[in-house]
Amino acid sequence: MTKTIIKLTVRDVRFPTSLEQHGSDAMHTDPDYSVAYVVIETDQGMQGYGLTFTVGRGTEIVVCAVEALSALVVGKSLEEIVSDFRGFYRLLTSDGQMRWIGPEKGVIQLATAAVLNAVWDLWARSEGKPLWKLLVEMDPRKLISCIDFRYITDALTEEEALDLLLKAQTGKQQRVDQMLKEGYPAYTTSCAWLGYSDQLLKQLCTDALNDGWTKFKVKVGADLKDDIRRCSLIRQMIGAHNTLMIDANQRWDVGEAITWVTRLAEYKPLWIEEPTSPDDILGHAAISKALAPLGIGVATGEQCHNRVMFKQFLQASALQFVQIDSCRLGSVNENLAVLLMAHKFKVPVCPHAGGVGLCELVQHLILFDYISVSAKYNNDPIIISFGYSCEMLESSVQTHQYPQGQVWKKLQ
Structure with missing residues (x-):
């Protein structure tokens, strides 16, 4: 009807x-x-x-x-x-x-x-x-027809995208079953917002550890001495075996980012997120090159980027991690294009969420990526109803x- x-x-x-x-x-x-x-x-x-x-x-x-x-x-x-x-x-x-x-x-x-x-x-x-199931069960050719490839064909053509989806058909049902049983792993930022007191940070971090969290993100960038103290505190609490990430939310110039993160390297962060202006692709590339010997990657993607900017980030080898954001990056259509480009360039995708509704939305995108595109498992089960949550x-x-x-x- x-x-x-x-x-x-x-x-x-x-x-x-x-x-x-x-x-x-x-x-x-x-x-x-x-x-x-x-x-x-x-x-x-x-x-x-x-x-x-x-x-x-x-x-x-x-x-x-x-x-x-x-x-x-x-x-x-x-x-x-x-x-x-x-x-x-x-x-x-x-x-x-x-x-x-x-x-x-x-x-x-x-x-x-x-x-x-x-x-x-x-x-x-x-x-x-649920949306993830609509995407997963959609004919690959139909799904490709939902994406606007204008301005990105020098990085990914429709034919290449279709080939990526068809190759991922093998083992897809097993991945569906796995996700229904296990869910997809996530990290938490909830215990380390920049304005939190040490007392609150410790309490929330303890609660998160007791709840089974193993990956923690800390906000940094306002004061270096305070960042050193807070990163030291978090690392002591979570231990050497758990994962730490840091996020500057675009605070620094390029040189400042390199110097600042180098000082935080002893706490073994997996990545520095949004180290500089979200539009500075060459700046991200320079930061990425400088931090590579320290084993620290660069991640970005949440701040109103579009598929055209992601194309350039990927072509410039400016990122070690692509972050997808369920609505600030854009619609489902835009996210589909980014997921496929990231897979072609062999850059892992990490769901970014935090705010009203974002955690509920982004789970659909990462499930689709794992099941139908990357087949890469980067845990508590999740429960999703019909639609896009x-x-x-x-x-x-x-x-x-x-x-x-x-x-x-x-x-x-």
């Missing part, structure tokens, strides 16, 4: 996480974790949910951008969209006037991701599947909707 989209709504939902320094890092010292939350409705009563993550002020700008895109969505049927998803993607990203404020970057990319992810959620729900509790949305929600009225 045809499902025509008859309505698109978007709401500004914010959580006052800055009050207790949750999510704080060297560049974002007072984040209020937030989303632009999109719901699309069809004439058959079915809904699709999408969101894009923000950190407070500015969410209202993303909401305006979503509203500007809504005219391109309402009135189309789901069947029409998925029969030419690449065309629909280009409709949103290449509108003759709207693209001027992008293209495919910044606010317009965040807004586009929220809309496209709502469509993916609707598609998966209409099939009665974007639906929020309506009670939470109403309570935290900005500025009229109950939480924000109390803070005014």
Whole structure:
């Protein structure tokens, strides 16, 4: 039965996480974790949910951008969209006037991701599947048709991408069974936000160890002496056998990054994440080259990058780890392109998540990557329902909707 989209709504939902320094890092010292939350409705009563993550002020700008895109969505049927998803993607990203404020970057990319992810959620729900299963079971040729290869064919052609997917068909069911039984491993940042006291850090780290966590990420970049003290403390607590990563959230210049991380090398971090400007591809390459003898990799990918920038990161050998972010990187369509390029260039993919809904979304992408692309297992079982795991509790949305929600009225 045809499902025509008859309505698109978007709401500004914010959580006052800055009050207790949750999510704080060297560049974002007072984040209020937030989303632009999109719901699309069809004439058959079915809904699709999408969101894009923000950190407070500015969410209202993303909401305006979503509203500007809504005219391109309402009135189309789901069947029409998925029969030419690449065309629909280009409709949103290449509108003759709207693209001027992008293209495919910044606010317009965040807004586009929220809309496209709502469509993916609707598609998966209409099939009665979680998104990862929709992707895994999709004919490889159909999946390739959902990706826009424009601007990246010098790095990955459609034919190459199809060949990668076809080669990964072997053993796919065994990997599905493994994931359903074991889940996929993850790391935690929750115990080491930059604004946390040592007492809280120790308590949260102890709790995480007791819960079975083995990989820990620490925020760094504001003060070198403090970073040395905190990294020493974390390393002592987790022991030499567990994994430590560090994240500067774009704080440093290139030379500063090399000097700073060299001072932290004794704590054996697996990677330094976002050491400099997210747009500085050559800078990341220089940092990567300088830190390689220390055994420290460079990771990035969360900050509104697109497939074109990832192409250049990979071609420049600037990364040892590609991070995918379920909505700041872009839509499912964009993430699919990045996963395939990373596999071709033999760079491992690490899911990046932290914020409203991101952990729920990114698990779909990493399951697809492991099962249908890389077959590389980089643990607790996860539970995923139908769709793209974007639906929020309506009670939470109403309570935290900005500025009229109950939480924000109390803070005014």
